[in-house]
Amino acid sequence: MVSLDELKKRVKEESGKNPEKFFAVEALKEIGFERRTCKKCGRYFWSYEERDVCGDSQCSGGWGFIGDSPAKKSYGVIDLWKAFSDFFSKRGYTPIKRYPVAARWREDTEFVRASIYNFQPYVVSGEVEPPANPLIVPQPSIRFNDVDNVGITGSHYVLHIHVGQHAFTKPQEYQQDKYFRDLFDWINLGLGIPKKEIVLHEDAWGGGGNLGACMEFFVRGLELCNQVYMFYRVTDKGYEDLDTKVLDMGLGHERSVWICHGTETSYEVNMPDVMKYLYKVTGIKPNREIWTKFLPYSAYLNIDEVEDVESVWKKVSNEMSLDVKELKEAVLPVAALYSIAEHLRALLFALNDGMIPSNTGERHSLRMIFRRCLDFMERYGWDIDIHKVVETHARFMKGMYPELTENLENVKKILDVETEKYERNKKESMRIIEGLKGKRLTEKDLVELYDSHGIHPDFLRRQGFEIDVPADFYSKVAERHVHVVKEEEQRFDVSGIPETKKLYYEDEKMLEFEAKVIKVLDEWVVLDRTAFYPTSGGQEHDTGHLNRKEVVDVIVERGVVLHKVPGHDFREGQVVQGSVDRERRKQLSVHHTSTHVMLLSARKVLGTHVYQHSAHKDVDKARLDITHYTNLTDEEVEEIERVANDVIKKDYEVLKRFMPRREAEDKYGFVLYQGGVPPGKTLRVVSIDDLDHQGCGGTHLDRTSEIGLIRILGWRKVQDGVIRLEFVAGEVARKKEDEARRILEECKKMVGEDVIKGVENLRKRWKENRKRIEGLREKLSEKLSPSFKSVSGLRVLVRSVESAGPKDLQKISLRLSGDDTVILLVGTDDRLSVFGSAGKVAVEKGVNIGEVVREVSQELGGKGGGTPGLGQGFGTGGNIEDVLKKAEEIIWRMLGKS
Numbered sequence: 001m002v003s004l005d006e007l008k009k010r011v012k013e014e015s016g017k018n019p020e021k022f023f024a025v026e027a028l029k030e031i032g033f034e035r036r037t038c039k040k041c042g043r044y045f046w047s048y049e050e051r052d053v054c055g056d057s058q059c060s061g062g063w064g065f066i067g068d069s070p071a072k073k074s075y076g077v078i079d080l081w082k083a084f085s086d087f088f089s090k091r092g093y094t095p096i097k098r099y100p101v102a103a104r105w106r107e108d109t110e111f112v113r114a115s116i117y118n119f120q121p122y123v124v125s126g127e128v129e130p131p132a133n134p135l136i137v138p139q140p141s142i143r144f145n146d147v148d149n150v151g152i153t154g155s156h157y158v159l160h161i162h163v164g165q166h167a168f169t170k171p172q173e174y175q176q177d178k179y180f181r182d183l184f185d186w187i188n189l190g191l192g193i194p195k196k197e198i199v200l201h202e203d204a205w206g207g208g209g210n211l212g213a214c215m216e217f218f219v220r221g222l223e224l225c226n227q228v229y230m231f232y233r234v235t236d237k238g239y240e241d242l243d244t245k246v247l248d249m250g251l252g253h254e255r256s257v258w259i260c261h262g263t264e265t266s267y268e269v270n271m272p273d274v275m276k277y278l279y280k281v282t283g284i285k286p287n288r289e290i291w292t293k294f295l296p297y298s299a300y301l302n303i304d305e306v307e308d309v310e311s312v313w314k315k316v317s318n319e320m321s322l323d324v325k326e327l328k329e330a331v332l333p334v335a336a337l338y339s340i341a342e343h344l345r346a347l348l349f350a351l352n353d354g355m356i357p358s359n360t361g362e363r364h365s366l367r368m369i370f371r372r373c374l375d376f377m378e379r380y381g382w383d384i385d386i387h388k389v390v391e392t393h394a395r396f397m398k399g400m401y402p403e404l405t406e407n408l409e410n411v412k413k414i415l416d417v418e419t420e421k422y423e424r425n426k427k428e429s430m431r432i433i434e435g436l437k438g439k440r441l442t443e444k445d446l447v448e449l450y451d452s453h454g455i456h457p458d459f460l461r462r463q464g465f466e467i468d469v470p471a472d473f474y475s476k477v478a479e480r481h482v483h484v485v486k487e488e489e490q491r492f493d494v495s496g497i498p499e500t501k502k503l504y505y506e507d508e509k510m511l512e513f514e515a516k517v518i519k520v521l522d523e524w525v526v527l528d529r530t531a532f533y534p535t536s537g538g539q540e541h542d543t544g545h546l547n548r549k550e551v552v553d554v555i556v557e558r559g560v561v562l563h564k565v566p567g568h569d570f571r572e573g574q575v576v577q578g579s580v581d582r583e584r585r586k587q588l589s590v591h592h593t594s595t596h597v598m599l600l601s602a603r604k605v606l607g608t609h610v611y612q613h614s615a616h617k618d619v620d621k622a623r624l625d626i627t628h629y630t631n632l633t634d635e636e637v638e639e640i641e642r643v644a645n646d647v648i649k650k651d652y653e654v655l656k657r658f659m660p661r662r663e664a665e666d667k668y669g670f671v672l673y674q675g676g677v678p679p680g681k682t683l684r685v686v687s688i689d690d691l692d693h694q695g696c697g698g699t700h701l702d703r704t705s706e707i708g709l710i711r712i713l714g715w716r717k718v719q720d721g722v723i724r725l726e727f728v729a730g731e732v733a734r735k736k737e738d739e740a741r742r743i744l745e746e747c748k749k750m751v752g753e754d755v756i757k758g759v760e761n762l763r764k765r766w767k768e769n770r771k772r773i774e775g776l777r778e779k780l781s782e783k784l785s786p787s788f789k790s791v792s793g794l795r796v797l798v799r800s801v802e803s804a805g806p807k808d809l810q811k812i813s814l815r816l817s818g819d820d821t822v823i824l825l826v827g828t829d830d831r832l833s834v835f836g837s838a839g840k841v842a843v844e845k846g847v848n849i850g851e852v853v854r855e856v857s858q859e860l861g862g863k864g865g866g867t868p869g870l871g872q873g874f875g876t877g878g879n880i881e882d883v884l885k886k887a888e889e890i891i892w893r894m895l896g897k898s
């Protein structure tokens with residue numbers, strides 16, 4: 001596999017040699033731009049006026065727009081989008097609604113990181129029609145690799161609004177010049193930025209499996225947007241042409257707003273209401289003089305690009321003729337406020353879209369940024385109302401994203417639970433920290449302590465640890481949770497074998513069929529068509545017969561269904577009769593359909609943040625793992641069961657049909673993608689009336705009433721943010737009910753008609769008895785005292801104790817022991833236990849009671865041992881009195897008495 005960086009380099013070289021093939025050279029010349037080479041970094045760039053450095057702040061010397069905006073327009077967040085969308089609509093683009101930030105339609109990532117993610121892989125590959133063409137979209141996108149830069153550089157965000165301009169065309173319909181001119185005119189005419197202020201860089205960009213040359217738009221050191229001409233698909237060896245040519249332009253919405261105003265940072269103009277509140281409640285106000293001076297340099301502090309941040313701070317403060325400490329004191333608390341505002345906005349989008357913070361996967365980073373907020377609040381002693389911040393964000397963004405107010409209550413609840421977890425965590429941290437006192441903590445230790453135990457470096461500092469925290473601390477933590485795509489394990493090489501025709505999709509009721517053997521791989525048989533459902537989508541496989549030979553397992557590999565038929569003698573080309581086991585299929589379909597019902601019920605009871613994490617349907621039971629931020633109460637579990645059984649009673653239709661993916665997404669939204677993501681152009685949509693719609697490939701019933709009954713067996717937390725519900729349905733549930741009833745009847749016979757009262761009485765009596773037994777034991781141990789034998793100035797007691805377990809022996813021994821005692825007891829309860837103790841004086845005189853216990857235990861058919869002073873063991877049987885005699889002899893021998 002060649003690295004993406006290497007591929008980008010190759011594309012850049014190619015486009016550098018052949019600009020006409022990749023860039024809108026005609027249009028560039030038309031607007032009077034010329035191609036030049038940067039004397040500092042050597043890259044090709046285009047500009048209207050003569051210049052010898054490119055537009056990058058590193059080459060052109062920081063940002064030149066602060067306090068001096070080159071734009072004629074001064075749009076706010078919402079009206080900027082409206083103006084942009086009007087401008088592009090007039091030029092033939094269709095504005096579409098944003099996609100969720102949770103990328104449910106993809107398996108390679110949990111978050112949408114750029115607007116093109118919405119259309120990968122199927123739209124980009126040409127398999128699926130785009131929702132409009134060409135189109136524009138204001139897509140919130142999330143990345144965690146810049147967390148440490150947020151707040152400081154003025155331009156970095158975890159979530160930024162990536163305004164996309166996209167076209168997906170056949171190569172001959174691709175309009176390079178138009179796409180470029182539309183964007184250029186927007187910057188030039190729409191924002192009112194003069195030509196001479198715009199510098200265009202040639203570069204290459206790749207992501208999500210695609211790649212292309214690109215043109216970056218810089219204005220006074222700030223990169224506003226990047227227009228990627230996505231012509232390639234990344235392969236194992238390099239890259240190859242896509243069948244479609246894709247335009248992928250991403251415009252930083254926050255940056256556009258910022259450059260319109262030329263303020264010190266982009267945060268205030270993009271989140272004005274929230275910043276107003278935060279300034280008010282904390283009493284912090286940015287020192288505008290320092291920030292205005294600082295911001296042009298802050299680009300140097302980009303933690304991605306610098307090695308030693310401390311030296312950059314020094315350099316910047318020198319150039320500003322300020323003391324480093326003074327500079328940091330002016331910058332850091334304000335940067336913390338910006339971070340809080342930004343992170344809570346990111347969380348609002350993510351939680352609204354159904355993500356739950358967790359300790360695993362990329363969702364861990366959601367927890368991390370929330371804790372970063374709480375850590376700042378604690379460090380500076382701020383009392384910030386988090387609910388109010390997310391509410392203010394939602395209200396402010398309403399003109400663009402009205403949906404943000406819909407789940408607000410849930411978002412608040414999830415953040416409350418996260419805050420509680422944070423507080424609890426701090427208490428546990430104290431214990432861990434105790435064990436670390438005096439240790440030198442490395443950078444790796446710090447990341448590990450934070451990642452695994454949530455112990456923040458600030459906290460360690462307050463506890464007196466001297467530590468060096470890396471400047472890219474949060475990025476290092478986030479790095480540990482990068483989504484890794486699981487390589488699907490392949491059991492058989494099925495290359496060259498045609499996909500099996502799946503009769504269970506055409507007719508779920510078909511259980512008898514005829515098919516031709518097309519391949520035999522030892523015990524495994526491939527047919528041209530089959531009604532056997534293979535293990536997939538969390539549903540176990542069918543069983544049955546092929547020509548009276550038993551089918552014991554069925555799997556699917558790349559669309560090819562393989563049947564395991566031990567002892568078969570089929571030849572390729574032979575026609576066979578297939579017969580699927582009816583009972584098993586029925587029960588699997590009952591459990592599968594119940595999973596849909598359970599999910600819709602859980603969403604109804606717990607909230608729309610609930611998604612299917614995974615599911616498993618077997619014949620004896622089923623389980624559904626759902627995303628949820630806290631434990632369930634008994635009432636909630638009961639309510640989920642009640643709603644599920646209500647759905648059964650209402651006898652809804654379970655509709656199964658194939659739909660074009662595009663149409664299904666439009667109609668039902670991304671809630672469709674509950675299980676794994678079925679690939680391809682068409683999607684099999686399973687609907688329960690109009691209550692629930694899922695893309696699903698399993699076997700289902702036709703009506704909910706066929707389920708009969710659902711019983712939840714229990715629930716537990718399987719990982720942070722994931723709750724497992726175990727349940728049974730249909731015949732299995734009925735059997736469970738019958739069994740429960742039978743047990744109840746049995747109990748009634750034993751304790752009477754009122755079982756609860758009967759059991760309560762039993763419990764009471766049992767408790768009383770236990771107390772009495774303890775009393776008796778105490779009396780017993782008192783009684784044992786006279787039977788000590790005196791030997792060599794020691795008191796020796798060797799005997800058995802009836803109905804005593806290990807604990808009892810221990811108690812008795814403790815009560816009787818002294819410096820001069822040797823005690824060996826064998827208890828006869830359910831099994832034999834051996835316990836021995838020898839006092840200080842006895843040990844000095846040569847007694848090793850552990851040794852005695854070992855021998856006694858062995859004699860009794862068990863095992864034991866210990867120290868000279870204490871021994872413990874067990875036995876399984878034997879003549880206890882004989883063994884005790886032997887024990888005495890051993891002790892005498894140790895004392896030199898025999």
Ligand SMILES: [Zn+2]
Binds near residue numbers: 039040041042043
């Ligand atoms: Zn340069």
Ligand SMILES: [Zn+2]
Binds near residue numbers: 592697700
């Ligand atoms: Zn299903």
